[in-house]
Amino acid sequence: MVPSFCPNPHCGHHFDESDAYAGHWKHVGSYDTLVVGNVLRFKCLACGKGFSERTFSVDYYTKRLFNLREIHRATSQGESVSSIARHLTGSIASIQNRVERLSRNGVAMHEYLLADLKLSENLVADGFESFDRSQYFPNNINLLVGQDSQFLYGVTHTTIRRKGRMTRHQKRMREKLEQTYRAPKKGIQSSFTRLLGLIPKLWDTYHKPQLRLWTDEHCAYPRSILHVSQLAQSQCNGSFLHSTWPSKARRTISNPLFPVNYYDRELRKDIAAFRRESTCYTRNTANGLARLMLHLVYHNYQKPFRVGPGRETEEVHAEMAGISAVRIAVQFATFYTDRAFLSKQQLSDEGRKIWLKEAVTPLKVGATYLPKYAG
């Protein structure tokens, strides 16, 4: 293995590409490990920092190797973390740790591929409802999906206040819990605003002069649009259109909200924590978002576009949205082996939040632990 950049983010060679780093590092022996055998050690001649082959590995710091492809497949195809841990004879914490490592690679990959994408289709957005920690803390996961490609462009998350019919005991319980944690006010509106904030980066009016966004009739959505200045301006000049459709309308393929209805169904079926009335649910919001990110990678970049009766295609959703198979393959060549460095990414606020595990878990004291190597 030959290092292609210095892992120290403060070194002048951290952003080196191809063979620019050649001549600026040297071999300084090796060491033996139980987990991967002999590991080469290096020293950067520019900053003097030492590092090893493992510094660049997605398995950096681990004491055991797991099949990461299998963990990714299983988390995105309905298996719970505890079920995967049983199957691979590891602890739940080890599996969750690998899920997080892969989720950071997922954030890096998705945002890298999005940076060059030029939107060529209309969009559909909606909120998927589940809960974190307990049913007293429902959440809204906002999804931005391509109308033709069913590609998931982005997700945002917010905790919302429990509503609906409750017994007197439940109301008292909610009151008690809310003394410790209260869902943010106007959560859906601000979450939806953050989601729509992704659009101006994707939309090139030269490439697509008019863009239509489909949603249901939720009253927060028009207000969110007004909070994204580029979209509000484009709405005034007629290049951005917001169309609504009743959420109660039949969920057929001719329903303009079909792409998000379809995605809702996929999430319900593919992520164990989203299955209703089961012992699986999200205990920690940040961990839940890490699993959602892995599902996004699976859905967008691995799963062929609507496999089903009478419909056969090899193309994945990302290709339908205009990302070339070659660019996807280049990303997957290192997805399960290399470690993405935060310092080398240009992430959206939402991607950064998922990477740094900043999402708040209701009632949890203190922040969710983030290993030093991830920051």
Ligand SMILES: [Zn+2]
């Ligand atoms: Zn260096």
